Amino acid sequence: MFNSALAFDPSDGTSKRLSVPIVQALASHRPDTISQRYIRSEKERPNIYPSNRLDIPIIDMGMFLGDSDLCRKKEMEKLEIASQQWGFFQAVNHGIPGSLMERMKETAREFFELPLEEKLKYEAQEHEGYGKASVFLDNQKLDWSDIMHLTTLPPESRKMNFWPTWPVDFRATVDEYVSETQKLSNTVLCLLSEIAGLKPDSFLHMYGKISQLMTWHYYPPCPRPDLVLGLSPHSDGSGLSVLLQDDETVGLQICKEGAWIPIQPIPGALVINIGDMLEVMSNGRYKSVEHRAVTNIDRDRISIAMFYDPGGDTEVGPAPELIDELNPCQYRRFNRAEYMRHYFGYRHNGKKAIEFAKIES
Ligand SMILES: O=C(O)CCC(=O)C(=O)O
Numbered sequence: 001m002f003n004s005a006l007a008f009d010p011s012d013g014t015s016k017r018l019s020v021p022i023v024q025a026l027a028s029h030r031p032d033t034i035s036q037r038y039i040r041s042e043k044e045r046p047n048i049y050p051s052n053r054l055d056i057p058i059i060d061m062g063m064f065l066g067d068s069d070l071c072r073k074k075e076m077e078k079l080e081i082a083s084q085q086w087g088f089f090q091a092v093n094h095g096i097p098g099s100l101m102e103r104m105k106e107t108a109r110e111f112f113e114l115p116l117e118e119k120l121k122y123e124a125q126e127h128e129g130y131g132k133a134s135v136f137l138d139n140q141k142l143d144w145s146d147i148m149h150l151t152t153l154p155p156e157s158r159k160m161n162f163w164p165t166w167p168v169d170f171r172a173t174v175d176e177y178v179s180e181t182q183k184l185s186n187t188v189l190c191l192l193s194e195i196a197g198l199k200p201d202s203f204l205h206m207y208g209k210i211s212q213l214m215t216w217h218y219y220p221p222c223p224r225p226d227l228v229l230g231l232s233p234h235s236d237g238s239g240l241s242v243l244l245q246d247d248e249t250v251g252l253q254i255c256k257e258g259a260w261i262p263i264q265p266i267p268g269a270l271v272i273n274i275g276d277m278l279e280v281m282s283n284g285r286y287k288s289v290e291h292r293a294v295t296n297i298d299r300d301r302i303s304i305a306m307f308y309d310p311g312g313d314t315e316v317g318p319a320p321e322l323i324d325e326l327n328p329c330q331y332r333r334f335n336r337a338e339y340m341r342h343y344f345g346y347r348h349n350g351k352k353a354i355e356f357a358k359i360e361s
């Protein structure tokens with residue numbers, strides 16, 4: 001029930017393999033106690049019953065297609081607040097068929113329910129495949145979850161040996177979902193460009209060649225959700241992330257003004273958030289916000305994240321039009337590959353990945 005995770009040492013850039021348990025296999029024995037490897041320090045432990053009842057903004061994407069200028073303008077204002085103050089919103093009326101979203105969740109569930117030997121045929125290597133999210137230190141606290149991680153775009157970057165052949169409709173379902181989430185991500189990027197006062201295709205243009213990554217998360221039930229984290233605090237390395245989450249089970253929490261706020265699932269909605277790349281491109285106007293996932297005592301939870309990223313060789317930096325005397329340049333330009341080295345080094349350790357490029361004012 002172990003698999004090996006690729007550990008990356010940011011100090012010297014070397015990688016080594018560490019042995020980490022598959023949490024689903026561990027949890028299936030219904031343990032009474034939890035290994036120390038998962039138990040967080042007092043400071044990190046989650047409040048699984050937060051009293052905070054703030055809700056993130058809900059954006060009605062249908063308003064951008066209709067013919068009422070007033071409705072469009074109002075929704076644009078809401079999207080601006082969401083991206084500047086929350087970094088997160090729930091998109092409704094987004095145009096992705098509910099039946100496709102259901103099929104994606106069922107496909108992911110069928111995959112995670114396969115026997116372990118079957119899943120290990122796709123065992124993760126070089127951040128692709130089935131296993132554990134980034135592990136970078138021998139003594140690091142581990143997340144109570146397993147993942148399946150695949151590059152989906154551009155199609156020629158797909159590593160097909162990691163793509164399961166079961167469930168039978170896996171590839172067809174993923175293909176359909178990839179193209180739908182790409183359309184939605186493009187729409188949101190164009191709207192955010194427009195709101196920032198740029199040409200609608202400016203951010204897309206800055207992306208260069210587009211890449212999209214898909215992560216399926218499986219959070220097994222946990223006997224002590226108060227002691228562990230399903231996914232450590234991090235901000236996304238993407239430009240934009242689109243998350244399909246379980247309709248009923250709450251797990252995602254975002255950090256707002258120092259407090260952790262649970263994101264209540266809205267059936268049919270998608271959670272969209274700004275990643276580090278868009279924070280940089282917008283010169284800090286849009287916020288890439290720290291978030292994490294907690295576990296539940298008697299329920300598992302599946303979520304599917306699609307990360308819409310600038311291509312691997314793209315040079316990323318703030319849009320020149322967004323820099324002036326009142327808005328000094330906040331980030332130096334860097335190559336996406338340089339960012340990825342920091343990301344794999346520091347991911348799941350708060351928002352450190354992008355700090356290397358921050359210009360101190
Ligand atoms: O499972 C979730 O709700 C969070 C997933 C997430 O933050 C990620 O994949 O980056």
Ligand SMILES: [Fe+2]
Nearest residue numbers: 234235236291
């Ligand atoms: Fe995330």
